[in-house]
Amino acid sequence: MTQVECAGCRKSFPMNETYAVHGRAFCQPCGDAELSQLASVNVRPGDVARQVDPTICAGCQLDTGRSALGTLPSGLPVCEPCREKVLNRPYPGWVKAAFAAVLVLAAVSFARNWRFAAGYWETKQSVRAAQTGDFRKASELMDRAARNVPEAAELGELASYYRALVFLSGDRSAEAVPLLEAYIARNPTSETAKGLLIQAQSGAAFDRKDYDAFLTAAHKYAGTDPGTANTALRLASAYACKYASTGDEKFKQEAAENLARARTRASLQKEDLGNLPERIEHRLATREILSPTEYQKRYPRGWKTAAGEER
Amino acid sequence: MIPGILIAILTFPGVIVHEAAHMLFCRLRRVAIFDACFFRFGNPVGYVVHENVKDFNTMFLIAVGPFIVNSLLCMVICLPVLVPTQMFGQFDPLSYVLMWIGLSIGMHAFPSTQDARVLWSAARTAAKQGRPLAIASFPLVVAIYIANLLSFFWFDYVYGFAIGFTLPTYLLKRVG
Numbered sequence: 045m046t047q048v049e050c051a052g053c054r055k056s057f058p059m060n061e062t063y064a065v066h067g068r069a070f071c072q073p074c075g076d077a078e079l080s081q082l083a084s085v086n087v088r089p090g091d092v093a094r095q096v097d098p099t100i101c102a103g104c105q106l107d108t109g110r111s112a113l114g115t116l117p118s119g120l121p122v123c124e125p126c127r128e129k130v131l132n133r134p135y136p137g138w139v140k141a142a143f144a145a146v147l148v149l150a151a152v153s154f155a156r157n158w159r160f161a162a163g164y165w166e167t168k169q170s171v172r173a174a175q176t177g178d179f180r181k182a183s184e185l186m187d188r189a190a191r192n193v194p195e196a197a198e199l200g201e202l203a204s205y206y207r208a209l210v211f212l213s214g215d216r217s218a219e220a221v222p223l224l225e226a227y228i229a230r231n232p233t234s235e236t237a238k239g240l241l242i243q244a245q246s247g248a249a250f251d252r253k254d255y256d257a258f259l260t261a262a263h264k265y266a267g268t269d270p271g272t273a274n275t276a277l278r279l280a281s282a283y284a285c286k287y288a289s290t291g292d293e294k295f296k297q298e299a300a301e302n303l304a305r306a307r308t309r310a311s312l313q314k315e316d317l318g319n320l321p322e323r324i325e326h327r328l329a330t331r332e333i334l335s336p337t338e339y340q341k342r343y344p345r346g347w348k349t350a351a352g353e354e355r
Numbered sequence: 356m357i358p359g360i361l362i363a364i365l366t367f368p369g370v371i372v373h374e375a376a377h378m379l380f381c382r383l384r385r386v387a388i389f390d391a392c393f394f395r396f397g398n399p400v401g402y403v404v405h406e407n408v409k410d411f412n413t414m415f416l417i418a419v420g421p422f423i424v425n426s427l428l429c430m431v432i433c434l435p436v437l438v439p440t441q442m443f444g445q446f447d448p449l450s451y452v453l454m455w456i457g458l459s460i461g462m463h464a465f466p467s468t469q470d471a472r473v474l475w476s477a478a479r480t481a482a483k484q485g486r487p488l489a490i491a492s493f494p495l496v497v498a499i500y501i502a503n504l505l506s507f508f509w510f511d512y513v514y515g516f517a518i519g520f521t522l523p524t525y526l527l528k529r530v531g
Contacts, residue, residue, distance in 0.1 A: 103389075116387045118406035130387035130406075139375060139393055146368070146432065146456055153435035153449050160439040164527075196443050 045107050046097045050074050059097035066091055101126050163192035167199060170206070179209040201230055205237065212240065215336060217247025239268055246278065251335070255285040273315050276306035281320060284327040296328055322347055363400040368456050369425065369463030369515075370394050374401040376424035377417055381405045384413040399467065411481040412488050415496075418474040422464050422499065426518050429461030433519035441524045454519075461515025471503040 046059040052074025062069045065078050079092065096102070096119065098112035103126030113121035122130065170185035183206035190199040204223045211220035224241040231237060246261035262282035266275045280302035287295035303324055310317050323339050326332070326347040334342065343349075363370055371393045381388050381403065390404040408414045436450040436457075466474060478496040481489030502510055 116406055117385070118387070118408070120387070120406060122387075127387075130389060131385055132382065133378065133388040133391065135375065135378070136393070139371060142368075142371070143375075149449065149453060149456075150432050150435055153453055156449070157435050157439050160443055160445065164438050164442050193443055193445075195445055 045109070046099050048095065052078065059095050060100060063092060063094045069095060096120065103130060159192040163189040163196070163199065166192065167202075170202070174206060174209075179206050179213065182206040183210050197230075201227055208240065208244065212244055212247065215247070215251075217244045218251055220244040221248050235268070239265070242268065246282075250285070253289075253333075255282065255289050258282045258285055271309070273306045273309035273313060273317060276302045276309060277317055277320055277324075280306055280324050281327075284324045285333055288327050288331040288333050291331065299324060299328055319346060360396070360398065360400065364396070366459035366462050367394050367400075369459040369461070370401045372425050372428055372460045373421040373463040373467075374403055376421040377403040377405075379424065380417045380420035384408075384416060386413060386417065399469075411477055411486055414477050415474065415488060415492060418466050418470045419492075419495070419499070421466060421470075425460050425464035429457050429464065429515060429519045430523060432457035432460065434523065437520065437523050437527070441520060442527075457519045458512075458515045461519045462511045464514060464518070465502050465506055465511050466499055468503055471500050475500045 047056045048059045048062050048069045049056055050062065050071040051068040052070050055071065057071050059069075062071055063075050064070075065075055065082070068078075070078055075092075079087070098115070098121045099108045099110060100106065100121065101108075101113060101123040102116075102120040103122050106123045106126075108123075113123055114127065115121050116127070116130070166185045166189035170182045170189060173179075173185060174182035183203055186199060186203035186206055190196070190203045193199055205227045208220040208223035208227070211217065211223070221241065221244045224237055224244055228234060228237050228241060242261055242265045246258055246265065249255070249257035249261055259279075259282040262278040265278055269275050280299045283295045283299035283302060286292065287299055303321060306317060307321065309315070319339070323334070323336070326334070326339070326343075339347070374391060374393045378388060378391055380386075386408055387406040388403060389406070390402070392402050394401050405417070408417065432453055436453050439445040439447075440450055440454070465471075474496055478489050478493055482493050502514065
C-alpha cells in the first residue's frame with residue numbers, strides 16, 4: 045500500500061483515501077477546505093481527481109505492498125485475475141441459453157415456413173412468365189405455388205386461369221370453359237376473365253359445329269367490346285359459318301359487311317388480323333368450314349396464294 | 356401515457372440484447388466491464404458499467420453496438436415469418452412469438468438517452484479535431500440523436516417494425 049502525505053495537514057494517509065486538487069495530494073477534510081477556498085475560482089474537469097494507489101487492485105483490493113500493478117487502458121491498477129475477469133467478462137449462462145433458444149426457434153420457423161417462401165417466389169416467376177405471354181410456364185409455376193401454399197386459394201384460382209389461357213391458345217376452348225367459369229364464380233368482377241370466357245365459349249361452339257351458339261357468342265362478345273376490328277371479325281366469322289352451313293345469302297351479306305368493317309377498323313388502328321380474314325373469304329367462297337389447324341395444313345402459304353397458283 | 360418501464364417489461368428481450376451488444380463491443384475493443392445487468396425492474400432497466408473510454412472509435416462502437424446488433428437480429432428473427440405473415444396473411448403461434456421477439460429487439464436498437472448524449476458530445480469534440488470516423492459517422496450520430504429524441508413519440512417502435520417488416524417486405528417485392 046502506498047502512503048501519501050497530505051499537503052494540508054502533513055499527515056500520512058493511504059493513497060486511495062486522498063485526492064488531488066490541482067496536482068497536490070490532500071486528505072478528504074483538507075481537500076474540502078482547499079476546494080471551499082477555490083470556490084470563487086473556476087474549477088475545470090480534471091482539476092480535482094481521486095488518487096489511485098497503483099499497488100492495490102481496483103477489482104479485488106489485493107495489496108501488493110510496494111510493487112505497482114499493471115493498469116487497464118483507463119489507468120486503473122488491476123491484478124491479473126481481475127484483468128482477465130473485467131476484460132473477458134462472460135455472458136451469463138441464461139443469456140447464452142436464451143439466445144440459442146431464439147436462434148433455434150428462428151431456424152425451426154424458417155424450415156417450417158420455407159414452403160411459403162418457395163410459393164411466393166414461384167408466384168412472382170409465374171406472373172412474370174404470364175406477362176411475357178408464356179402461359180404454359182405461368183400455369184406450371186402457379187400450380188406449384190398453389191401446392192406449396194394451399195391456404196392461399198387465389199393461387200389455385202390463378203393456376204386454373206393460366207391453364208385456361210393455355211387451352212385457349214392451343215385451340216382447346218372447350219376445356220378452357222369450365223376453368224374460366226369457376227374462376228369467374230370466385231372473381232365475379234374480372235371483366236378480362238368474362239371476355240375470355242365468351243371467347244372460349246365461342247371457340248367451343250365452333251369446335252362442336254354449333255354455329256348458332258358460335259354466332260350468339262360473337263354477338264355477346266360484341267356487347268362487351270364494341271367498335272373494335274376484332275369484334276367485327278368475330279361476327280364476320282360466325283356469319284360466314286352460318287352461310288356455309290345453311291347457304292342463306294343474308295348471312296353471306298352480314299359476313300361480308302362485318303369483314304369490310306373489321307378491315308377498315310384494323311387499318312385505322314394499325315392492327316394485324318392474321319389469316320382469319322382470308323379464312324372467312326375461303327369459307328364464303330367454298331362453303332367449307334376448316335378449323336385453323338386444317339386450314340394451315342391445307343394452305344400453308346394461304347388460300348389466295350394457292351388459288352392464284354392453280355390459276 | 357404508457358410508462359416507459361411498462362414498455363421495457365413488455366419488450367424485455369430487446370433490453371437484454373441491447374445490453375449484450377454493449378458488452379460485446381466492450382469485449383471486442385478490450386474495454387474493462389465492471390458490472391452488467393441485462394434486465395431488472397427499475398430505471399435503467401439494464402446497464403453495462405465499463406471503464407472510461409477516451410478513444411472515440413471505441414466509444415462510438417460501444418454506443419452504436421446495440422443499433423447494429425439489435426437491427427440485424429431483428430431482421431434475422433423476423434425473416435422466417437415475413438413471407439407467411441406479410442405476403443399470405445398466415446399467422447401461427449410460433450410466428451407471433453418470433454414477431455414479438457424480433458420487434459422487441461428492433462425497438463431497443465436505438466442507444467439510450469445517456470448513450471446518445473455521450474456519443475453526441477464525443478462526436479462533436481472528435482469531429483472538431485478532424486477525426487475521420489467522427490466526421491464520417493457524424494450524420495449517423497445526428498440521426499441516432501434525433502431518433503432517440505423521437506422515441507418519445509414511439510419512433511423506436513416504428514423503427515423496429517420498419518426494420519423487421521416494412522423494409523424487408525419492400526425489398527422482397529422489388530427483388531422477387
